[in-house]
Amino acid sequence: MTPADLSLTVLRAVRRAVDENALRAPVPARVRVERTRPGGRGDYASAVALQLAGPAALTAREVAEILRERMAGAPGIGRVEITGPGFLNFTLDASADVRGLLHRVREQGLRYGHGDALAGEATALRHAPEVRAAVTAHTVGALARAQGAHVDVLCDGAADPEWARLGIPADAPGRPTAPVTEIRPVPAGATAGELLDRLGPDASRWGLLRPAGHDRAPLGGELLVQGEANPLFLVRYAHARTHALTRGATLLGITSAPGEEPAGPTPAPRTRALLTLLADHPAVLLAAARHRAPDRLARHLEAVAQAFFDFHDAASPLPVGDEKPSAAHRSRLALAEAAGTVLAGGLSLLGISAPLYL
Template sequence: MTPDQLSTAIVDVLTTLSDEGALALPDGVPASVTVERPRQKGHGDYATNVAMQLAKKAGTNPRTLAELVAERLRASDGIGDVDVAGPGFLNVTVEAGAQGQVAGEIVAAGASYGSATTLAGKKINVEFVSANPTGPLHLGGTRWAAVGDALARVLEFSGADVTREYYFNDHGAQIDRFSSSLLASARGREVPEDGYGGDYIQEIADQVVAKRPDVVDLPDDEAQEVFREVGVNLMFEEIKSDLRDFGVDFDVFFHEKSLHDSGAVERAIARLTEMGNTYVQDGALWLRTEKYGDDKDRVIVRSNGSPAYISGDLGYYLDKRERGFDLCFILLGADHHGYVGRMMAMCAAFGDTPHENLEILIGQMVNLLRDGQPLRMSKRAGTVISMNDLVDAIGVDAARYALSRYTNDTTIDIDLDLWEKASNDNPVYYVQYAHARTCRMVENATDLGMAPPADFDPRLLSHEREGELLRALAEFPRVVASAAELRQPHRIARYLEDTASVFNKWYDTRECRMLPQGDEPASPVNEARLVLTVAARTVFANGLGLLGVSAPERM
């Protein structure tokens, strides 16, 4: 019995009591109730405080309501016992058969176990990384590559239609500085003071010259345009290649320049003007964002006629909504924290609902440590550490897992010495090894002629360690649902580590051996434990897949 199944059973009891007139709830019976795994042994398999939540509305005290629910719940299928504790907690013990059946349900569901339809029909755009093509991806962008892709996977697993999008900034001052840096490098001059350094600038400049040999004979202004066009494309192709190697594939690469070329910006401004949300002052066009919660109104078009930076945001947001996206996510770095207020005000100015049609997630910094000391520079990328520096040090799996393992608002210190270890101290190794262990166990069973039976006796999974593992595996769908709802893929990583620990304790328990010993034939209990092993393998594989991390069969 899963937590959701128990929740349904409790709701059924409440509904019956309400129908019989034994329980009066003015707001009606809740659609679901919270069921949790108790922290202390001896408090049953699951616990709920539903009686404490509903007692006041029902005009009774929590303990009395808990006793009433407990009496009916004890008669439900799959329930072993129900105790009332303290002021009105319900501690529920599930029958071994009902608990063991979870393993069969997981095996039957396979790769779909943990998926849901809660976001079915929802079209979601997840825009992430979106680093300027002026250099290799730095660690901040790499964090969003891991987290953004994991979030997209979780949302898809919950039923949403997700588009992964990269906003390609090929318009603005940073591109000017990049192209002038390439030009200077090709001419053998010092890079401008506000330009870009690092060996990659010389590499890209050399590639541009190889593609366009005539550039060396052009005047500086014409040559810079060549370096802009060819150099930006070369840099961006490198970024895209690095992302693919990192396991991140985008559905859309959206060019900022296209917003201005297509008239999308003008169309957005016209829409806002029609809605009465713009005005002219001091020769500039302003957007009324203060009335929607921003700290001040924002200039859209400057008095000299040039568009302000926010004008591109207006065009881009409206373009996404016109493409049919119900919800637009934008994942930004820590230096964009002040950006949130104006973007939410912009969303409201279009008549949309902030945090419903637009969500912005802010990620904090990432630091790399070697021998306990922070790494500051990369020879190739200049003053920053790049994605490739991290991947070269610990590999794609460890990098993605390490970056997805923490809440977005936490600064991460990645200890390279730890994450490159092939030991249980390394979290990703610990989880991947648990999966590989299940694969080896299944392989050994196959060598003995065993196969997971379609029909097994779930009551045989009655050992305390088996109960703990079954309850852990049953939690997976709720963890995924929570990760989707709260936009926190790190919950899956922490869950996998906890579950790997529970699995290893079961594996190490002599009384829970899966394989028969010696020449003994496989017994029904061996077959039941094989089903449990396959269930654990399924959960580890599905969880690692949601993080974009491989689930190796051998290590």
């Protein structure tokens, strides 16, 4: 269950309570849920009961009790608790959560996390005739289109022919027909040709997009280092490693199968960390589009890659030593493959290749 799924579940409980006349309050357009802070109860929390208490002429705890009754046993939710003045705390059903998440990633593939949250929105992204601005504008356009928006990208001056080698298509001609947003990151301090000669297209794009737009982009030889200290290498190596696991599993006659094991009733911390990041991927893509911040996606991919290696080291998806293939290995392999899919999909939106071998 993703945060968006949980938000809809809580919203349905509010509507049901209002329809049953147990709660006399306006139904909000959306319900906000957040991850609990360290030391808190459950996986997620919501303050919706505090929001509804005044209009309902009830205490927040009374509203929370009404909503808890209507969420008990909801698919994907293991437990609902009330804390403090009336916060609702949710512990997810780990096994259902894992199966549902991995099935969604498998079914949607590289489009996992794409959606229609920005459907109906139209914007024109205008950038200076400078390589970092051009790469950023076109990447923001790709992120927004993946959420259903209509986007044109316009350049203030003549485009550099070398931009095509960075995968930048021609900008939309003519005057904008939608509200204009200026894309003005700190300039790269080098031309596209100079970056391509030194770094190639993938390292150039990562170096331009990974820092926040208001920060200077480090564009040195560290982007080409073949080691885990280089975030770009870490992300692409993690992706390649997931495919190596699938190839190894095929040789052993093992196929991936999403099941209860890699989480079980109480997921191991490293497993849960990876699952959490995969579940957060749709929200990260939407936030990166809304805030015009591709660096958010790049940092998220780094976190997924590191969490994958932590998970892999703690619980190998392939048999080790005298181990025999088991359901546990099939489940772990499914989680590893989901991580690879998320990494490949994220890199694609950044315009960066995801090699199968490194």
